[in-house]
Amino acid sequence: MNNTVKMEFYDRFRCIADKCSFTCCQNWDILVDEDTLGKWKSDEKQSEAFCKNVKSKKRNRKTEYYIKMNPRKGCPFLNEKGLCNIVISNGDEYLSKACRAFPRQENNFGDLDEYSLSCACPAVVDIIYNIDGTVKFLHDADDNLMDNLLPEYKIREVMMSIMQNCNFSLTDKILLTFHMLLSVKEEPGMAAEIRKKYQSEEYLSSLTGIWSGIKIDNEDSFQETKELFLDIILNYKKEMTFRDYLQGIADLAEDEEIDDNLFLTQWNDFKMEFVQYEKLMENCIISKIFANCVSEDIDEMLLAFQVVITEYIMVRYSVFLKSLLEEKYCNESQPQTTKKVRTNNIIPYNITRDYIVIYSRIIGYNADGIREFWEDSFEEAVWEFGYMLLLIN
Numbered sequence: 390m391n392n393t394v395k396m397e398f399y400d401r402f403r404c405i406a407d408k409c410s411f412t413c414c415q416n417w418d419i420l421v422d423e424d425t426l427g428k429w430k431s432d433e434k435q436s437e438a439f440c441k442n443v444k445s446k447k448r449n450r451k452t453e454y455y456i457k458m459n460p461r462k463g464c465p466f467l468n469e470k471g472l473c474n475i476v477i478s479n480g481d482e483y484l485s486k487a488c489r490a491f492p493r494q495e496n497n498f499g500d501l502d503e504y505s506l507s508c509a510c511p512a513v514v515d516i517i518y519n520i521d522g523t524v525k526f527l528h529d530a531d532d533n534l535m536d537n538l539l540p541e542y543k544i545r546e547v548m549m550s551i552m553q554n555c556n557f558s559l560t561d562k563i564l565l566t567f568h569m570l571l572s573v574k575e576e577p578g579m580a581a582e583i584r585k586k587y588q589s590e591e592y593l594s595s596l597t598g599i600w601s602g603i604k605i606d607n608e609d610s611f612q613e614t615k616e617l618f619l620d621i622i623l624n625y626k627k628e629m630t631f632r633d634y635l636q637g638i639a640d641l642a643e644d645e646e647i648d649d650n651l652f653l654t655q656w657n658d659f660k661m662e663f664v665q666y667e668k669l670m671e672n673c674i675i676s677k678i679f680a681n682c683v684s685e686d687i688d689e690m691l692l693a694f695q696v697v698i699t700e701y702i703m704v705r706y707s708v709f710l711k712s713l714l715e716e717k718y719c720n721e722s723q724p725q726t727t728k729k730v731r732t733n734n735i736i737p738y739n740i741t742r743d744y745i746v747i748y749s750r751i752i753g754y755n756a757d758g759i760r761e762f763w764e765d766s767f768e769e770a771v772w773e774f775g776y777m778l779l780l781i782n
């Protein structure tokens with residue numbers, strides 16, 4: 390036994406390098422670990438070339454080293470063919486650990502190692518898109534080890550089993566998972582009983598039955614989504630890397646000339662059409678829960694889950710706006726009032742994939758920033774159930 394749990398497609402990942410439309414060598418703070426820095430400093434021939442592209446930063450009273458990005462926020466080692474000069478001159482082993490690992494993610498729970506891949510890489514999203522059914526995880530671990538894992542690990546197991554349940558819609562599964570986490574937060578001493586309840590199909594159906602009777606105001610839900618979207622992209626829409634993806638849709642969301650009723654109708658139609666990507670979105674959510682949603686602190690688990698769901702909400706709303714913009718170009722010759730009406734219901738896959746990648750980078754890799762934003766915006770960073778219901782509707 391290797392005592393590992395791996396995403397089923399983990400070993401299938403291959404970087405597509407110069408064919409990648411979203412290189413990971415841009416727009417990040419790329420950490421240079423001390424081992425790699427040592428190797429670079431002691432390289433007789435290229436020490437200067439390596440080290441002039443490294444900067445230091447103080448973080449939590451510790452000095453950390455990063456690649457000094459060029460004015461276009463790209464890695465200075467990336468050549469014009471989209472290939473890495475460090476790999477070309479010295480091989481993979483000269484890369485920093487962060488570069489070598491991405492998009493691979495590893496978690497350790499005592500003797501158990503877990504391996505997953507990040508949706509911040511478009512090649513990973515392509516693999517997930519081509520999965521038939523629900524993403525699976527390959528267990529190669531001793532039963533005793535699995536049985537003795539910490540309670541928070543078991544909570545995550547129930548989160549995953551709810552999300553993998555084929556008998557509920559994606560919306561219901563998100564609500565059920567969030568509801569379970571809130572219940573554990575409220576009664577931490579009852580965590581084992583709560584976990585058991587949320588494994589019962591009958592109990593889950595009784596909850597979704599109650600929620601289906603709650604009338605959500607579509608307009609409130611739409612406005613809330615729009616506000617969240619505008620707040621989140623505020624700092625990114627002008628950045629070079631994301632400008633082409635975010636500026637146009639932000640302008641559209643803020644356009645005061647748009648007929649609100651028409652916009653709302655289009656949004657409601659779009660949500661039904663977006664069901665064609667429900668399996669993809671669901672598998673991305675499951676992958677992110679597996680990689681990120683486990684902590685001894687239930688508040689941390691809730692916040693990590695909120696981050697994952699915020700990414701989903703932003704992807705859905707951004708794809709909606711983008712598809713309206715694309716339609717606008719098709720209908721340029723038509724009268725003003727019909728310009729932003731969607732005329733077909735085919736949502737291109739590449740648009741959906743690009744926004745999954747973008748939000749995985751700007752939200753998923755900036756979880757601390759988004760938590761601060763919630764702390765500033767609400768009384769408590771953990772959402773109320775009603776807010777989730779409104780956003781996810």
Ligand code: SF4
Pocket residue numbers: 403404405406409410411412413414491492509510511512513
């Ligand atoms: S984002 Fe993925 S496919 Fe693109 S360069 Fe990075 S690892 Fe390779």
